[in-house]
Amino acid sequence: MITVEGITKSFGSLQVLKGINLHVEKKEIISIVGASGAGKTTLLQIMGTLDKADRGTVTINNENVSKLSDSKLSDFRNKNIGFVFQFHQLLPEFTALENVMIPALIAKVKESEAKARAKELLDMLGLADRIEHKPNELSGGEKQRAAVARALINNPAVILADEPSGSLDTENKEELHQLFFKLRDTLGQTFVIVTHDEHLASITDRTVHMRDGLIVENDSSMP
Numbered sequence: 001m002i003t004v005e006g007i008t009k010s011f012g013s014l015q016v017l018k019g020i021n022l023h024v025e026k027k028e029i030i031s032i033v034g035a036s037g038a039g040k041t042t043l044l045q046i047m048g049t050l051d052k053a054d055r056g057t058v059t060i061n062n063e064n065v066s067k068l069s070d071s072k073l074s075d076f077r078n079k080n081i082g083f084v085f086q087f088h089q090l091l092p093e094f095t096a097l098e099n100v101m102i103p104a105l106i107a108k109v110k111e112s113e114a115k116a117r118a119k120e121l122l123d124m125l126g127l128a129d130r131i132e133h134k135p136n137e138l139s140g141g142e143k144q145r146a147a148v149a150r151a152l153i154n155n156p157a158v159i160l161a162d163e164p165s166g167s168l169d170t171e172n173k174e175e176l177h178q179l180f181f182k183l184r185d186t187l188g189q190t191f192v193i194v195t196h197d198e199h200l201a202s203i204t205d206r207t208v209h210m211r212d213g214l215i216v217e218n219d220s221s222m223p
């Protein structure tokens with residue numbers, strides 16, 4: 001589903017990724033762990049086509065995205081990749097329902113269809129009675145679930161999450177983690193989750209350790 005080959009990335013004179021190779025199977029849920037500054041977010045952004053590598057290729061769903069033009073890339077991203085960030089990044093002036101609909105509207109789905117699908121997802125995520133509320137009227141867990149619904153609206157094959165439960169309390173954290181597995185089982189998504197949460201890492205199918213811009217077998221610097 002996702003193949004990353006020979007990825008390098010520098011910011012100025014600082015080489016942040018030093019040759020990353022990684023393959024993720026369809027319906028696999030992997031976690032990426034490693035110390036702060038190891039390059040996890042940078043790798044995820046490159047896998048998600050939000051940033052470009054200096055060298056190497058990223059293949060998603062049989063498409064070599066490293067070769068796509070910028071306009072094709074945003075279209076590809078909109079249809080194939082869902083993002084969940086540490087802080088929900090919902091738009092404050094829109095309701096939960098509208099926030100979830102936005103990626104579908106960008107993909108030129110009819111408004112009535114986008115609305116129906118957004119409602120269905122919010123319902124599935126236990127937010128049926130919160131859909132008309134704006135983000136500042138939702139709890140942290142509710143906001144994060146709305147962000148997951150937004151990530152799912154275009155049925156992406158791949159969900160990339162960067163510390164998705166980092167801002168949640170224990171209960172909401174656990175619920176969100178269970179949700180990822182439920183989604184994989186029902187909708188068949190592939191997940192790459194960057195996390196500092198040891199429990200989450202322990203329940204994923206596979207954990208990839210990063211250190212200083214490289215994937216390492218086992219990271220002894222981890223707690």
Ligand SMILES: Nc1ncnc2c1ncn2[C@@H]1O[C@H](COP(=O)(O)OP(=O)(O)OP(=O)(O)O)[C@@H](O)[C@H]1O
Nearest residue numbers: 011012014016034035036037038039040041042043
């Ligand atoms: N846009 C940028 N410009 C310059 N340096 C950057 C930029 N983005 C990241 N870096 C640097 O690259 C390194 C890796 O950053 P990255 O965000 O990938 O780390 P991380 O593993 O996600 O860390 P954390 O666990 O703290 O989120 C860090 O030293 C960071 O300061």
Ligand SMILES: [Mg+2]
Nearest residue numbers: 040041042162
């Ligand atoms: Mg990070």
